Amino acid sequence: MATSETDRLLIDRIRQGDSDAWSDLIARYEGRLLAFVESRIGKRANSEDIVQEAFVGFLNSLPNYDGKRSLETYLFSICAYKMTDYLRREGRRPSVPLSTGSDSGGDWEISSRNRGASSIVRSGEQQHLEEKALVEALTQQVAYWRSRNDWVKIQCVELLFVRGWANKEAATELGISEQHVANYKFEFLSKVRSHVRGQELSEDIFPELYEEQS
Template sequence: MTTESDRLLITRVRKNDQAAWAELDKRYRGRLTAYVRRRLKDHSSVEDVVQETFIGFNNSLANYDDKRDLQTWLFTIAAHKVTDQLRKMGRLRYQTGADADDEMMVQSADDRQRVASSLARSAEQREREEAALGLALAALVRDLQAKGEWAKVMALELLYVKGWGNAEVAAHLKRSEQDIANLKFQAKKRLHDHLTAANLSPAVFPELQE
């Protein structure tokens, strides 16, 4: 069920209250971004998909029933937008295990109405995973900065933030593809070790998978 806070927020959004839209964005953008990031290896598309989710919600407002859980509805829209993006990229793939179960729960949530506690636990877990990855990346970047290895910092940014491929990064930085591949391997190994130490599975982060 939608919380009273969300219900009041939607009432204001329907009146085109810009402060309400800003609050909606603040309340849900982080969770939606974490959800989309887990499913799109091309992270340069994440913000676009999240923005399309909010646009899709705006377009559905006329038919939105506030008896539905707001977060469930937003995640359902996001799931469809992710599927659309994967189709555009020609990378729609069969999912198995936990990811497949999670995807199915989101897509069928409107029928089954997942309980709020389950949604909260999922959001908390995603936030924990994102925080752990952020700490690992920050530690790695600090070490490279301390050594004055700025080219490596830039390479990691292009690889993991921009989503560039090895060949593209190598050409941009005028380095060999082998140099970039070695850096990527070392970074993945360090991030993998950090997440394992934090009792998290690196498998939840597509950017650590080949």
């Protein structure tokens, strides 16, 4: 199923740098993704972290997203990858797939007609490369904000991504508007994505972020 017209317009706005569009995307899908993850791992804070990682993954993969799959299916696929990685790190057997059908609420299986086993089972070395790439990107962005004395932005992303707070909670804590929080989140994710892509890593490092060519 292809992307709906509503989602297509939303993606176009995000690509144009519309921070309100990013907020709209999160509002539209965050609850469903969180419910999906939490129902399977049973830990609210960890579930929120996984969903946040899924949104970062979507932002990284946006240049490669062509709309041939529905946005909902695409987001759930990325989220499933992130959840699978979490379960492996926890020493638990993954019970989620690396792809889904058009119905995100349907059955999920550990199989994929589109990807081979080598793209599903990640080595420890590959996970290390992923972590290293993200750490470098995060360090670059935080250092840049520190050089500009953008302490509120740093506090904001810490509350969102480290402590797992919702936009509203972070806004109240920092005494700023939810729109400012959404803008900082969008800026942060955009910059991290740029830093990661600037490292010119092989697509194999983040296989779930690249759509296979038809």
